[in-house]
Amino acid sequence: MSEPRQQPGTGQPDLEERGAARTRKRALKRLQSLLPEHCLLTRPAALKPYETDGLTAIRERPWVVALPETEAMLAGVIQICREEGIAVVPRGAGTGLSGGARPLADGVLLGLSKLDRILEIDLSNRAARVQPGVRNLAISEAVAEHGLYYAPDPSSQIACSIGGNVAENSGGVHCLKYGLTVHNILGLTVLTFAGDRLEIGGPGNDPECLDLLALYCGSEGLLGVVTEVWVRLLPVPPERRVLLGAFPAVAGAADAVAAIIRSGLVPAGLEMMDRLAVQAAEAFVHAGYPSDAEAVLLCELDGVAEEVAADARLVERVFRDFGASAVQTAETTEEQARLWLGRKAAFPAVGRLAPDYYCMDGTIPRARLAEVLARVSVLSERYGLAVANVFHAGDGNLHPLILYDANRPGELEQAEAFGAEILDLCVAVGGTVTGEHGVGVEKLGPMCGQFSEAELNQFFRLKAAFDPRGLLNPGKAIPTLTRCAEVGGMHVHGGRLPFPNLERF
């Protein structure tokens, strides 16, 4: 057992190791009497596969794993941990890419995967009430017979859970037109670490004074544990069409994206893949992506038939104006599904090109796409690490995938340094350090570059309002000022040292 880490800013007293061991022993007893045997994992071999989520570079074996099967069990785990002063890290499907579900060696990992029932489909309000462990895609599958679907579709939608989507405020291919998770949920039931059960919003019109729903979306499990979600369901559009443009140069594709957005058209999705990403996706789905193009744009249009036809003409013209060598149209559902499957599986498919990849997530103003991609490619040569680009071009959300080999000493560190430079670049051109994957533990450093001391302090005050002892997913999402002082050397803005009042280490 490692030393109980002291979470700065949590106000937790520094317990003597012996006292901590006694506490853990008592807490374990209580957890054992609350949960059936298959819902509480304690053997080291059973804990090991839980040491990481979708970001395998960051690992830590949890003290125990609790997998409640009912809301009552979930509430019980939180109560025990509150009373015993033990930290809790919530986890959905474990597909996150920023280490948001990275466990703590002296904390409980609270897995929500057994809470996977769709509780209610309310057709008159076009909404569904689901448990947090329900997979994103399972919602659309369950309501397909009613001609409805749930719009946000992160690439991992086949596996990621709705609870995790709320925590990360996930977007996806279609968020350009239909918005992020925050725009597509109507209500939440949340258990706070203080012991409250909050019901926020609901399927009907429910005006709120405080928009707590928006606060919880993207709070990365720091403010409460979601036990139920009301999601908004949309009617499947009568017509959908996907255009694929093959470009001989990345810059042409990037400029085409800016031109489409400038024209006032809002496509349902507008995505870019570069040559490497296309190569990987093609190896998996055999969708017939052009293998000789430097960049491929996928543009989905939806709506009534006339509108879609007119929009398609416009998009095709823009594609050609910016140098597309070929434009294909997928009209059947099967063809479209195949094109999207390749795009959505592109991250893991890159696993065919290299043993490991480091997936970056930053946003930039769309007009700077071509310039930023060119600079990333220069960096790629400097570091000697290949980059596959596959991303939500329409909303300027970049996902450079840095290819590396973790078994080669030093390569992970090189990849991380490269990634940090990409994020610096995003901020420098007016963007942000995370688009949709969250901060987790991975982006704590870059957060220091984006937010000031006053802003970070405000985040901590908000956290304390819901979790005064700082026991829920501590150490994630908000960097401590000490940490920022340590990494601060990299971010000297306007010649001023960040956080000048803090002691340097």
Next chain:
Amino acid sequence: MQTSLPEAFTATGEGRRAEAILRSCVHCGFCNATCPTYQLLGDELDGPRGRIYLIKDMLEQERVDPVAVQHLDRCLTCRSCETTCPSGVAYGELVEIGRNYQEARQPRGLIERLQRRWLLSVVPYPRVFARWAALGRLAGPFLPRRLRKQLPARPVRRPPPEEVANPVRIVLLLDGCAQRLSTPEVNDSLVELLAALGIRTLRVPEAGCCGALALHLGAASQARTAMASVLDSLSAHLEEVDAVISTASGCGVTLKDYGRLLADERESAAQAAAFADKVMDVGELLASLDARWRRALPVERIAVHVPCTLQHGQRRGDLPAKLLEQAGYSLVPVADGHLCCGSAGSYAVLQPELAERLGENKVAALTNGEPELIVTANVGCQVHLGALTKVPVRHWIELLAPEPG
């Protein structure tokens, strides 16, 4: 994923394969979404990603923990995860390596060992199995209903049709082990069907179990013996036949893999590879013929259960539906067709609780559209599902007849 396997292990062929497979996994978790046991249990350890991690940990630590044994035992080896995996992880092969590693280190108690030894010494041997089945029929009234329904009936064999003169093709049809007791009518009716198309069928009763059962149970040496014996008894006929056919997709997937499975055998590797190249699922043979199909049975609405070994193992899950539709049947929609029915070789015996839950879910999905008949393409699924539903379950080729002319 990063690995640090012991050098002594990566010096072996198996070790190198294990390392390459582990390295190709990027831990994205897509596989959990289509894993039947993860869907039921919601525990990372009961999904492919967690099992890959358990195997990695076991090989790295060189220690077989009961946790790893329990969760590898719960894997159906349905390989649904391989169909879903964008990175192309050869999960089935890795699980095989993991199981062999475990079994070689004797992780089990007496009862489990006896149970497994019984399976391995009875099921693959038709004569032994027949005696146990007869005994079972005698004890019938005292057996639980489901077990009773799974017992092979007293075999009723049809006389073979007259030998086809001037055949357009000659194929070798494997009768397998459990299949020749449980559903002998399937191969008998295939012989008639092929004869009507001018195809001569050769059958070699000495060729026994293909080794799939032993392979699943991590009994590596027994699997090798079984495979060698199949090759031995068929070698004299291989030259004269155009293809080797199996109507059990569970056997087919193993037979097609002989090249890889026996690659390390100095003497038989080449022969095994040549043999594997000739193996076809019956569906592949029928689809390759220039024949038009009509309905052989007077039913209309049918539900198709595609065995995992056909759709995920052989990647030819499209065939039964395609040919049955050509024959004029109406196929009812079946939800979650990618999920295993729980039969999975010896799984239904060793993991009865999970197998039954999967089977019941599968029957609910199959009967939702009120079919008159359920069809499948593997003896294990047929028997397992047959015990769980009143709707008759048949092999899909029994529903086909060639259009004359």
